[in-house]
Amino acid sequence: MSKPKTTADLRRCDHCGNALVGKRPQARYCDSRCRDQARRQRDREAGRSSYVRKGRPKTLPSRQVYKPGHRFNELVLVERRGKVNGSERVLCRCDCGTVQEYNLSNLANGVTVRCSDRSQHADPRCKGDDITYDGAHNRTKGRRGSASLYRCWKCGTQAKDWAYTHTDPNEKRMSNGREAGRPYTTDPTRNLPLCRACHKLFDSTTAPRMVASGVATTSPALALAWAYCADRPGMRDDTA
Numbered sequence: 001m002s003k004p005k006t007t008a009d010l011r012r013c014d015h016c017g018n019a020l021v022g023k024r025p026q027a028r029y030c031d032s033r034c035r036d037q038a039r040r041q042r043d044r045e046a047g048r049s050s051y052v053r054k055g056r057p058k059t060l061p062s063r064q065v066y067k068p069g070h071r072f073n074e075l076v077l078v079e080r081r082g083k084v085n086g087s088e089r090v091l092c093r094c095d096c097g098t099v100q101e102y103n104l105s106n107l108a109n110g111v112t113v114r115c116s117d118r119s120q121h122a123d124p125r126c127k128g129d130d131i132t133y134d135g136a137h138n139r140t141k142g143r144r145g146s147a148s149l150y151r152c153w154k155c156g157t158q159a160k161d162w163a164y165t166h167t168d169p170n171e172k173r174m175s176n177g178r179e180a181g182r183p184y185t186t187d188p189t190r191n192l193p194l195c196r197a198c199h200k201l202f203d204s205t206t207a208p209r210m211v212a213s214g215v216a217t218t219s220p221a222l223a224l225a226w227a228y229c230a231d232r233p234g235m236r237d238d239t240a
Helices: 033-047 104-108 135-145 196-213 220-229
Strands: 076-085 088-093 099-103 160-166 191-194
Touching: 076 099, 076 104, 088 104, 099 104, 135 160, 135 191, 160 196, 191 196, 196 220
Parallel strands: none
Antiparallel strands: 076 088, 088 099, 160 191
């Protein structure tokens, strides 16, 4: 004769139908998985969705401070591209028409205010003619390269320095500092590549004679022709 079934043996899971063994009297499901699946099934049958995926974006679109159309000085935000290497990247259109990708933090902090197209915007680092003696030499080196790339204008050996020709009618002089009193030009085309020996001779002898005669600024071409021939064998040093 078989043993009669108890009340626990007759209870079944409402979802999968397995026996509820060892469960509390009020239990309806065998585990949490069946309970969740049953809840989702009821929601689908009722036409609603109560299930929310765990985890969500740190910044929801409705909570974003900078949305498409936001203006950063001369740049207008077009599209957010997401994070790249930890930095939020955005696509912006400049007032000049250039479309480029930028770092959002640089835009928000005012570090980037316009695109880098130098054909449309002047370089903000350029100070025009308001530069120092060293700044003028650095400008010449930046535009024409190092003097060592050229041959000496006078003797033909490898050049070492850029030398001012003293032919600029708007030459400048610093009032203080290491180079105080020394003339210089902001025009890179008025500098010549010279070797160290020719440079010293030009600054100490040739240039003062050019300036004293007045030919340096009145006729730069003649002054350079005379400077090229000065201090050479067979040429008179006092000829100007």
